[in-house]
Amino acid sequence: MNYRAEYIWIDGTRPTARLRSKTRILAAGAQPPVWGFDGSSTDQAEGHASDRVLKPVFSCPDPIRGGDDVLVLCEVLNTDMSPHTSNTRSRLAEVAERFAQQDPLFGIEQEYTFFKGARPLGFPEGGFPAAQGGYYCGVGSDEIFGRDVVEAHLENCLAAGLGISGINAEVMPGQWEFQVGPLPPLEVADQLWIARWLLYRTAEDFGVSVTLDPKPAPGDWNGAGAHTNFSTGAMREGYDPIITACEALGEDDKPVEHVRHYGFGIENRLTGLHETAPWNEYSYGVSDRGASVRIPWQVEIDKKGYIEDRRPNANVDPYEVTRLIVDTCCAALEKAGQV
Ligand code: ADP
Ligand code: MN
Ligand code: MN
Ligand code: MN
Numbered sequence: 001m002n003y004r005a006e007y008i009w010i011d012g013t014r015p016t017a018r019l020r021s022k023t024r025i026l027a028a029g030a031q032p033p034v035w036g037f038d039g040s041s042t043d044q045a046e047g048h049a050s051d052r053v054l055k056p057v058f059s060c061p062d063p064i065r066g067g068d069d070v071l072v073l074c075e076v077l078n079t080d081m082s083p084h085t086s087n088t089r090s091r092l093a094e095v096a097e098r099f100a101q102q103d104p105l106f107g108i109e110q111e112y113t114f115f116k117g118a119r120p121l122g123f124p125e126g127g128f129p130a131a132q133g134g135y136y137c138g139v140g141s142d143e144i145f146g147r148d149v150v151e152a153h154l155e156n157c158l159a160a161g162l163g164i165s166g167i168n169a170e171v172m173p174g175q176w177e178f179q180v181g182p183l184p185p186l187e188v189a190d191q192l193w194i195a196r197w198l199l200y201r202t203a204e205d206f207g208v209s210v211t212l213d214p215k216p217a218p219g220d221w222n223g224a225g226a227h228t229n230f231s232t233g234a235m236r237e238g239y240d241p242i243i244t245a246c247e248a249l250g251e252d253d254k255p256v257e258h259v260r261h262y263g264f265g266i267e268n269r270l271t272g273l274h275e276t277a278p279w280n281e282y283s284y285g286v287s288d289r290g291a292s293v294r295i296p297w298q299v300e301i302d303k304k305g306y307i308e309d310r311r312p313n314a315n316v317d318p319y320e321v322t323r324l325i326v327d328t329c330c331a332a333l334e335k336a337g338q339v
Helices: 088-098 147-159 185-204 240-248 254-260 297-301 318-335
Strands: 002-011 020-025 035-038 052-063 070-077 105-116 164-169 175-183 209-211 226-231 282-288 294-295 307-309
Touching: 002 052, 002 185, 020 035, 020 185, 070 088, 070 185, 088 185, 088 318, 105 318, 147 164, 147 175, 147 185, 175 226, 185 209, 185 318, 209 307, 226 318, 240 294, 240 307, 240 318, 254 318, 282 297, 294 297, 294 318
Parallel strands: 002 070, 282 294
Antiparallel strands: 002 020, 035 052, 052 070, 105 175, 105 209, 105 226, 164 175, 226 307, 294 307
16 A cells, blocks of 8 residues: 655745645655755745755654654755755754764753634733733633643654653643653754644644744743753763753853854843843853753752753754754863763
């Protein structure tokens, strides 16, 4: 029997890339081959030389179609097989390879917001819901909007075999979170992109849309982030490496370099209000949800574990945030002999 492979890739839209996908029918037993697409329709090529190449890098069962069907995440290449400029995965692959012996792991908390028409799901027509307070991890139809979609998405991620580690309702109504990891850098980023695709695709069937906009409702409503939890083998065994990593993220021009790649519109979310640190001031602290980087309380007690970079926006490219954190922290740990 033939089967269906949904080829998924990240396009060239700026400032924030979008997901694209198309279907290929393959003979039973055949591996998904390299394929192509029209790059002039995705901001990845000019019309006169529009062909771009899709190179499969990760695949999993397709929980929507079921059966033998699969999802196939791809890198975008030029026709000479060099990575396209929009291909941030190939840049991460280099850095991940260089520091693989430090065994870096990531858990990414993906926040997102459902929209129905022009309003966040749960926002009444021509007005606002009750102020924030009861929505986070809430229960009841006056506080929770979209749980049926969230449950269907979770089911799909599990059926696809993704390393999803939890879900929760967020501080703003219609806002939710799922977590992927802990996994190595390439794995966490690949799986997060697939989990995002499944989220959009699942919500489609419920007639709601999803946005990763970091500040979907202006004013006194929480923004949407992608807290990025990080450890190396040494950090999972001792406290000095935890401090080295926190300090490394604050050195010289590192805070600016990181934040510049942590998602478009970050200065609108990292204002210093709503459980954020100002985007242009780096800080770290134990249990501090107003710091750029938080050391969880349990980590301070155990004197080992991981750190949480709270700065990345919901719309961050996971290939970029994991590349920067590995590059900055693993180089510092290597220099300090803490590997
Ligand atoms: P928060 O308390 O900030 O809401 P969450 O429970 O939402 O935290 O997310 C924490 C994430 O960190 C999870 O994805 C979890 O798997 C991940 N994590 C746990 N331990 C580690 C570790 N040692 N290294 C990296 N990530 C980790
Ligand atoms: Mn969380
Ligand atoms: Mn959260
Ligand atoms: Mn968090």
